[in-house]
Amino acid sequence: MHSATLAINETLQIRRAAGEKVLHLGFGEAGLPVPAPVAAALSAAAGRNGYGAVVGSSEAREAAAGWFARRGVETRAEQVLFGPGSKALLFALLAALPGDVVLPCPAWVSYAAQAALAGKKTIGVPIPAQAGGVPDPALLEQALRDARAAGAHPGVLVLTVPDNPTGTIARDEHLREVCEIADRNGLAVVSDEIYAEVCHSGKAPSALGHLPERTIVTSGLSKSMALGGWRIGFARVPSGPWGDRLMQDLVGVASEVWSSLAAPMQAAATHILQDPPEVLAHVNAARRLHATVATAVHSAFTAAGAVCRRPEAGFYLYPDFEPVRPLLAARGIDTGAALAAALLEEHGVGVLAGEAFGDTADGLRARVATSLLYGDSETERWEALRSDDPLALPWIAASLDHLRTALGALTAQG
Structure with missing residues (x-):
């Protein structure tokens, strides 16, 4: 569809x-134009027409690791994977992670569609009154029990902070509660944070603050830099054995689907993620x-x-x-x-x-x-x-x- x-x-x-x-x-x-220095970085890399590493170039991965670190999340380059937009990375995650998919309701249109493409059921849980992007913690645990009783196997909780479609930012106490429930139920958390750079004021909380060992963050440059047509996305997997195994699985999916992010786009990403003035x-x-x-x-x-x-x-x-x-x-x-x-x-x-x-x-x-x-x-x-x-x-x-x-x-x- x-x-x-x-x-x-x-x-x-x-x-x-x-x-x-x-x-x-x-x-x-x-809906915004491209800054001249960003366009110049892309233009200068136009001759890079060879295949690159599936995970991304070392320069791009180092730049992304630094970008996360400047935002309070220590990250090694080896934890970063680039892809042609965060949408492709989200699908790779839903394909690689075991279990059915738990979604806040309402949620961005592609999560449920991608879960279906990956052969997984979706378990919708209404959002709390204050803001979207997370399931209502008061309803989540019962929804998981009901889903298991109906034959589902919840394994992945998808969060969107800040949120599309509501344009709101989940409250940190709700994030903490849903992460505690995810931990008790053995769920992996996929945190779509592509809007985190465009909070109208302050900073959005992240599931990394509550369940860092099982939270994967996806982001990209389509919203903060209005580069949707350039298709630049990146994901951060947790450190440790669980994250290392997941990275191997993601590389397996990526290598068979998109090979690698286009090299000129990696050069542009490297420039942008270094946070020049x-x-x-x-x-x-x-x-x-x-x-x-x-x-x-x-x-x-x-x-x-x-x-x-x-x-x-x-x-x-x-x-x-x-x-x-x-x-x-x-x-x-x-x-x-x-x-x-x-x-x-x-x-x-x-x-x-x-x-x-x-x-x-x-x-x-x-x-x-x-x-x-x-x-x-x-x-x-x-x-x-x-x-x-x-x-x-x-x-x-x-x-x-x-x-x-x-x-x-x-x-x-x-």
């Missing part, structure tokens, strides 16, 4: 190409822009009657229109899919129904991505990134007006 996020992106691009006025809130692309400044500017626009979009949804967790990282929101269900029902809208269809067909606003993220079909929820509001051209995106008041830029202001008008019409009293 086609990935729901990729499918909606292609659908909206086709509509735009046909001349339709479409507000693209359906796809989690970071221009890269840190670029990420800081991106963080401010993401926070400003996501907060404005959050206000538009809550003003229309939806309830929504306040965005804390990245560029996502997860509004729930349950408070205005009677108004929507009068228009024949009683599911998330119907909500998304009405927004697109009647108002030119593209969002992705919560059902794509494992949510219930009758929930009036949707994932909203705000990062493609920054501009349609590189010039506009640079201006948005550098602006002290991006909401005043004509193209962002017009998009916000479009959204407010659409939501107002959708939820207006009959």
Whole structure:
């Protein structure tokens, strides 16, 4: 089945190409330009056309180890594996680790799809009220018992901190509790931390702080540096015998599927992961822009009657229109899919129904991505990134007006 996020992106691009006025809130692309020094690092490596080591070059692995260490996680280069995006590494982990997959609900669309491709069952556990990305600790242990009673074999717990689709950051006490439960139940933890560099303020907690010996971290440069099309991902496995065996298994999968990350991309990663000043400044500017626009979009949804967790990282929101269900029902809208269809067909606003993220079909929820509001051209995106008041830029202001008008019409009293 086609990935729901990729499918909606292609659908909206086709509509735009046909001349339709479409507000693209359906796809989690970071929507920012490439800094010149980063582009230069890639260009300088264009002649590196030979196959490299499956795990990545020694330079790239050393740079990643230093990157982790500067963030408080001591890491040896031998613990790092590079791949063509974190998505490929996540699939390799789900294929290599034994047991079925435990997911917070809602969760990013690809986890369940990858588990199915790997022949594993998924066990969904609702998220706590405060933030997404982790299962509710109060529900997790019973869910594991119920899954085993139904014939499943839970073995892998996937966490997303910060979270996609809710745009929130799991509370450290919840992380601690779910890690304790994972430890008691012999689960490996896969911690997807690709949004950790774009927290709107402060720093996200990590499962490494609670279960370091069985936690694998995946990350990449598609969100913090807006390099999704370059497909640069990396994973950190634990030190010790368990981690060493897992690394061997991951190398086995990688060697048969992607051979190695493209050498020019490894050179670009080496440059970026050394944290040069221009890269840190670029990420800081991106963080401010993401926070400003996501907060404005959050206000538009809550003003229309939806309830929504306040965005804390990245560029996502997860509004729930349950408070205005009677108004929507009068228009024949009683599911998330119907909500998304009405927004697109009647108002030119593209969002992705919560059902794509494992949510219930009758929930009036949707994932909203705000990062493609920054501009349609590189010039506009640079201006948005550098602006002290991006909401005043004509193209962002017009998009916000479009959204407010659409939501107002959708939820207006009959």
